[in-house]
Amino acid sequence: MADFPTRKGIPLDYILGSLSQPGEGVTPPPADFSQIQVFVSGDAASDTRAIGLPEDLRLLVQGFVHRSRTSDRKAAPDIPASDENGDIRIALHGLHLAPEELRELRQMIRGMVRKRLPGKEATK
Amino acid sequence: VSICVATSTLDPRSIYPVIDPRRVAGSGVPFMTIGAALAWDNFVITVERAHNLSSCSMQIILETTLSEPKEIQAWNLFDNNFVDRVGSSSLGLPNSMIIQKAGRSGQSCNVGADTVILCRYFAWPRGRTALYSFSPQDFWDFWGGCAVTFNWFNDTQGNDIWGDQTPQPTYPGVRFPDFTLISNETNTGKFVVVGGAAFAADSNYLASMGLTGAAQAFTRLPSTPADGTLVREIFQGDIYVVFGGAKFLVPQVQTIDFLGIQIILPGPIAYNYNPNDVRVIPQGGTAQLRTVPFNGTLVKEQMDPRVFLADLNQLRWVTSPTVMDAQCLPWRHVRVVPDGTLANLPHGLDLT
Numbered sequence: 293m294a295d296f297p298t299r300k301g302i303p304l305d306y307i308l309g310s311l312s313q314p315g316e317g318v319t320p321p322p323a324d325f326s327q328i329q330v331f332v333s334g335d336a337a338s339d340t341r342a343i344g345l346p347e348d349l350r351l352l353v354q355g356f357v358h359r360s361r362t363s364d365r366k367a368a369p370d371i372p373a374s375d376e377n378g379d380i381r382i383a384l385h386g387l388h389l390a391p392e393e394l395r396e397l398r399q400m401i402r403g404m405v406r407k408r409l410p411g412k413e414a415t416k
Numbered sequence: 417v418s419i420c421v422a423t424s425t426l427d428p429r430s431i432y433p434v435i436d437p438r439r440v441a442g443s444g445v446p447f448m449t450i451g452a453a454l455a456w457d458n459f460v461i462t463v464e465r466a467h468n469l470s471s472c473s474m475q476i477i478l479e480t481t482l483s484e485p486k487e488i489q490a491w492n493l494f495d496n497n498f499v500d501r502v503g504s505s506s507l508g509l510p511n512s513m514i515i516q517k518a519g520r521s522g523q524s525c526n527v528g529a530d531t532v533i534l535c536r537y538f539a540w541p542r543g544r545t546a547l548y549s550f551s552p553q554d555f556w557d558f559w560g561g562c563a564v565t566f567n568w569f570n571d572t573q574g575n576d577i578w579g580d581q582t583p584q585p586t587y588p589g590v591r592f593p594d595f596t597l598i599s600n601e602t603n604t605g606k607f608v609v610v611g612g613a614a615f616a617a618d619s620n621y622l623a624s625m626g627l628t629g630a631a632q633a634f635t636r637l638p639s640t641p642a643d644g645t646l647v648r649e650i651f652q653g654d655i656y657v658v659f660g661g662a663k664f665l666v667p668q669v670q671t672i673d674f675l676g677i678q679i680i681l682p683g684p685i686a687y688n689y690n691p692n693d694v695r696v697i698p699q700g701g702t703a704q705l706r707t708v709p710f711n712g713t714l715v716k717e718q719m720d721p722r723v724f725l726a727d728l729n730q731l732r733w734v735t736s737p738t739v740m741d742a743q744c745l746p747w748r749h750v751r752v753v754p755d756g757t758l759a760n761l762p763h764g765l766d767l768t
Contacts, residue, residue: 304450305450329423329426330423332419333525333530382422385422386496405419
């Protein structure tokens with residue numbers, strides 16, 4: 293830690309990252325990084341039944357997007373959308389799906405959340 | 417609103433690990449200083465416990481004198497936008513902001529921040545560019561309730577290593593390995609490092625332990641070891657486990673009930689502590705350990721479901737999981753201490 297190029301006199305408790313340049317053993321960042329991230333928050337985050345739900349949703353979205361991109365359906369500009377009806381709100385950013393695909397995906401996400409967290413279903 | 421689901425446009429390469437100050441020697445909270453060598457920039461990040469903030473809030477401060485403007489955005493993933501920001505003085509932005517945790521129970525999805533995004537203002541035509549972020553869950557779990565200062569002091573000596581290539585932190589976070597010798601400030605004596613903390617070592621201890629090597633030059637080290645350190649004073653049988661800088665006596669033996677059968681086990685094994693990890697420290701060394709853990713430490717006894725929060729040198733019972741969530745207290749921070757060790761500590765008002 294002593295060689296961290298900072299002002300003298302600041303003792304560091306931890307170094308995040310490395311000062312060295314990447315060597316041959318470091319894999320360069322992939323040019324087309326397509327892993328999709330899904331975040332779940334609100335009541336679901338603290339519900340023990342929701343363990344693994346973000347990962348399952350990520351796989352669901354990733355699979356849907358992959359199928360969409362390998363089909364002949366023409367992608368439309370992404371329209372971030374949220375579900376104003378009920379307790380499940382969904383915002384889909386950066387997926388570059390057609391509006392009808394986004395609607396379909398939102399329904400699938402809502403279905404998975406309701407299946408995993410039946411008590412969280414919206415009061416209709 | 418109960419559940420918020422959002423896909424993110426954050427580039428996974430930009431997301432860096434968050435260091436848990438509770439698992440760094442000195443117990444980080446209330447204080448931890450990190451050197452952060454990111455892809456194109458270097459930072460010193462200081463994390464200090466802010467007693468006026470709950471774990472649902474965080475103060476973000478930007479310090480920089482670099483000529484190229486910098487900006488830190490408080491980012492809401494659901495809205496895919498910033499809710500607040502700080503920046504270089506040349507941008508006319510404040511250098512400090514208080515942010516609230518997004519996604520809390522009963523809170524609208526587009527309220528609060530999930531993480532922060534660190535941006536640079538490159539020359540035209542590139543302009544403002546988001547470069548670095550932090551894992552949202554860890555960001556709030558580890559730094560919630562703290563004042564976090566980003567000293568952005570270098571933008572020309574990066575390592576070209578992005579977040580997804582950065583190794584995950586290793587714990588305990590210590591500056592020197594166990595049994596390193598450090599000279600004292602006047603160079604008239606030595607400290608021995610255990611769990612990242614310095615203990616004054618007398619000649620008898622050094623001789624008995626076979627620590628005859630040269631000592632490194634003086635540097636100020638924490639007085640309390642990292643969480644989970646097991647210590648025993650030389651020639652004493654009592655073993656202590658350290659959490660939040662405080663010592664908890666581990667019984668020599670512990671009787672546990674296993675399917676109706678009483679089983680007697682060595683104390684450390686009964687509590688899932690590895691006896692081989694017990695470190696021998698100089699005589700009187702446990703005196704420098706705290707009695708009540710640092711503020712913000714969560715503890716429970718193994719056989720008692722009650723979780724207590726250390727707050728202003730008292731333990732406060734967190735009366736329900738709902739209170740845990742409402743106070744943004746992460747379950748992952750709950751430390752299990754030997755049974756009976758919390759009874760004699762001062763207790764304050766329950767958290768309801």
